[in-house]
Amino acid sequence: MARADSVKDDAGDRSDHGHDRDRDRDHDRHHHDHEDHEDHGGDIMKIPGAKDSIDEATFEQILEMDDDEDEREFSKSIVYDFFAQAESTFEKMDSNLEKKDLKTLSELGHFLKGSSATLGLSKVKDSCEKIQNYGQKKDDKGEKDITEEEALKKLETTIKQTKQEFHDVEKVLRKFYNDEQ
Amino acid sequence: MESQSQGSSSSDFVRKLYKMLENPTDENVVRWGNDGDSFVVLENEKFTKHILPKHFKHSNFASFVRQLNKYDFHKVRHNNEENGQSPYGPGAWEFKHPDFKMNNKDALDNIRRKAPAPRKTNQPNEEMIIPAQQMDMMSNQLVATQAQLHALESRYNELSIHHSMLLQEVIGLQKTVVNHEHVMQNVMTFLHNVDAQRRRDSRLGNPFPPNGNQTQNGNVDGAQNQSNPSTEDDIPASPLQHASKLLSETNADVMLNPRNLEHMNEITMRMNGTLTTPPPDLIRSVRPASRGPPSAGSSANSLRLGDIDNLVYPVGQTNGIDPMYSEHINNIPYSMPPKAADSTNTQIQETRKKSAQVDPGWIRQPQILLVEDDPTCRRIGSKFLYAFHCSIDSALDGLEAVNKMNAGSKYDLVLMDIIMPNLDGVSACHLIRQFDNTPIIAMTSNIRSDDISMYFQHGMNDVLPKPFTKEGLLHMLEKHLAHLKKPISHMDGGMVAPQPLASTRQVLKEESPAKSPATASWNSPNPVPGVSPVATGMSEEYLHAVHANPAAYTVQGVPGMPQGNVPYNTSPQMPMPGHAQQQAGHRRQISDISGGENMNPAKRQQMYANAPLQPGPLNTMQRPR
Known part of the structure; x- marks a missing residue:
């Protein structure tokens, strides 16, 4: 990509983490964004798409814990572990959606909500909360009861949406960590 | 040839x-x-x-x-x-x-x-004998290891049984409480009826004292009413007596449960008692003998049969794991990885010069138990806690947390996720409260007022909303570990004083920390409308206790201070600190005698490496400093 001017362009960070399975799917959508993107200078919020999907304060406090601002070993490993965690959670969501196991879906929503919230991935977190609520046959706010059919319908779209949001923010994060083959 | x-x-x-x-x-x-x-x-x-x-x-x-x-x-x-x-x-x-x-x-x-020729042909045979002996040793050790595994397995099974018993007990208790409440309600309605009737009667009765009461309540009541107005109060006494009788009945029911717990406790005590006594003697008599074979050669054959037991202990103890010591469970290697990782983190920590590091100025390193099933939250939480100079142990679910604390591990603070597999945080807290008073902070995104009051009802001391922030976490630490702070706090006020902000947090819904991460800590002493009074009561009481008697917490782990450590904790581990010392003494002694200090450096290292991180008996020994 057009980031030859990056100060953090060291080869050490360019290890493949094997999470590019789904990445190409929405690749084209944001492609031009990245094309005219200037160096973010270590500020993740300057990466297009970051502002509405990442909560700066929350993510920033994790970045603060990095020993080395160039390597970002700690935050990077947490974020990449989260990628794996999210992918496997989505797989479980898909299979439980097939099984119509609302309870498990709610639990999965809760689980991913916790970690995405901790990382400050606000969009994903909000969607996970919806999944949690729908799984309990409640509306998105968790207030009113809905029927099982409604819940399953909403779950299907919301899980799809959550995946999309996740992949969007995943791209932003990978860009931040200079890992975007 | x-x-x-x-x-x-x-x-x-x-x-x-x-x-x-x-x-x-x-x-x-x-x-x-x-x-x-x-x-x-x-x-x-x-x-x-x-x-x-x-x-x-x-x-x-x-x-x-x-x-x-x-x-x-x-x-x-x-x-x-x-x-x-x-x-x-x-x-x-x-x-x-x-x-x-x-x-x-x-x-x-x-x-x-x-002669030399036969010697030469015999020598290979001798050489064959030594490997055979070693093989015997090896197989004995294998048997010993298997025995250890079996012991561990049975211990584990037994613990799970105890756990399920405990859970049943808790369920039983909850049912009793519910029944109790029903009885109380019945009593109250009964009292109301009686009272209403009595008032009606007295209104009727006063104009026509003798007759009216006689028809309604009988002669005696009427007579008393008439003769002495003060006895009017005695009339509801019989329903009240009835009520108290009912109450005492339910109390008796409640009494049954602790008895079960005590019984269970006795079982564990008896079991641990019988198991812990023999080893110290065996160590002395058996160790040298079993150390012998590799060098003694010829005598090893005699050792072979029936002496497998002898081998169990050395194998176990050089490993720091003896099936006979339940507390050695902490030394099992495969449970170590998270701790090992932690320890490397601490080392990294020490060599750091990061601005992210905040030293709240502890008089000693607080021991924190982080109970969290989500790896992301756990890692970030641990990282923050390290940054605050805390020593961290973690548990993956409520069950592990209860087991750790029940095994005698002492912490200054427990951070407890609520929704977890196996055993949720509220139940875990409830169980822990049966034997331990360590402050427990609920760490959750479920912070509706009814949730929060439930947390407090089950013995939680505070709530840290998720996603937690560094500041929120630090605030919690400073609030609940005030007794570990150096007298003069050098913390900047911005972090310590979220009280005014807290009032803006009256909406108990989750809030993204996006807008105000610094305020995201829940402040129970500033009750938000709708929060159960229990909540504020508890934490205020707690804070008061801390301020009034800061020593109370520091001495908690010392045996002979059973304050709040009612039945369960008195069981196997209470006499442990002394015991552990004694044992450590044995170990050193043995290895000195046998010159075995270097025989097993890896295992030894492992044993000591555990020590600082193992918040169990060692820490309780450190406490009084």
Whole structure:
């Protein structure tokens, strides 16, 4: 990509983490964004798409814990572990959606909500909360009861949406960590 | 080689040799010596080429000579004789053996292989014996390890049984409480009815005292009413007595449950009691013996049978794991990885110079138990806690947390996720509260007022909303670990004083920390409308207790201070600190005696490496400092 001017362009960070399975799917959508993107200078919020999907304060406090601002070993490993965690959670969501196991879906929503919230991935977190609520046959706010059919319908779209949001923010994060083959 | 095949039949070689000399056709090559007490090889080359193959199936003269040497034949030298020459010619080889004589075939039986040779053939056998002994040792150790595994397995099963018993007990208790409440309600309605009736009666009764009451309540009541107005209060006394009777009945029910718990406790105590007594003696008597075999060699065979038990202990104890010590469960290697990782983190931590580091100024490092099933939250939480100079232990679910605390691990603070597999945080807290008063902070995104009041009802001390922030976490630590703070706090006020902000947090819904991460900590002493009074009461009471008696928390782990440690904790682990010391003493002693300090450096290292991170008995020993 057009980031030859990056100060953090060291080869050490360019290890493949094997999470590019789904990445190409929405690749084209944001492609031009990245094309005219200037160096973010270590500020993740300057990466297009970051502002509405990442909560700066929350993510920033994790970045603060990095020993080395160039390597970002700690935050990077947490974020990449989260990628794996999210992918496997989505797989479980898909299979439980097939099984119509609302309870498990709610639990999965809760689980991913916790970690995405901790990382400050606000969009994903909000969607996970919806999944949690729908799984309990409640509306998105968790207030009113809905029927099982409604819940399953909403779950299907919301899980799809959550995946999309996740992949969007995943791209932003990978860009931040200079890992975007 | 051939020597062995020939030598194996007593003197086959000698007989062949004799037979060879009986043959006169080869006389010019090999023959008896002139005196008949030796034989001479006259022509070496011919002998090797033609005679050796005929009789010994090989044509190697050196081999033949070696063979002769083995049977103690000696080459006859003639250096001492006048001319220094052999009478049979310069190239002749004369060999001699006291029992190898012409015309004395019987004496041949006396010719045996020399002593060194048999020694050589036996030596390999001895070498074989030592590996066999080692094999025995190995297999014994395997058996021992299996025994340990079985012991652990049964211990685990037993613990799970206890756990389920505990849970049932708790469920039972909850049911009792519910029943209790029902009874109370019944009593109250009953009282209300009676009271209402009585008031009606007294209104009716006052104008017509004797008759009205007689019809309604009977003679006695009426009479009392009339004669002494103060006895009016005595009338509801019988329903009240009834109520208190009902109450005492339900109380009796409640009493049954602790008894069960005590019974269970007794079982564990008895079991641990019997198991913990023998090892110290065994260590002394058994250790040297079982250490012996590798060097003692010959005596090892006697050890082999029936002494497997002896091996169990050394194997266990050099490992720091003895199936007989339940507390050694902390030393099991496979449970270590998270701790090991933690320890490396701490090391990294120490070498750091990060601005993210905040030293709240502890008088000693607070021990924090982080109970969290989500790895992301756990890692970030741990990282923050490290940054706040805390020592962290983590549990993956409520069950692990309860087990850790029940096993005697002492913490200054527990951060508890609520929704977790196996055992949720509220239940875990409820169970922990049966034997421990360590402050527990709910760490959750479920922070509706009814959730929060439930947390407090089950013994939680505070709530840290998720996603937690560094500031929120620090605030929690400073609030609940005030007794560990150095007298003068050098913290900047911005972090310590979220109280005014807290009032803006009255909406109990989750809030993204996006807008105000610094305020995201929940402040129970500033009750938000709708929060149960229990909540504020508890934490205020707690804070008060801390301020009034800061020592209370520091001494908590010391045995003989059973304050709040009611039934369960008194069981196996209460006498542990002393016991552990004693044991450590044994260990050192043994290894000194056997010089075994270096025998197992890896295991030893592991044992000590655990120590600082293992918040169990060691920490309780550190406490009084």
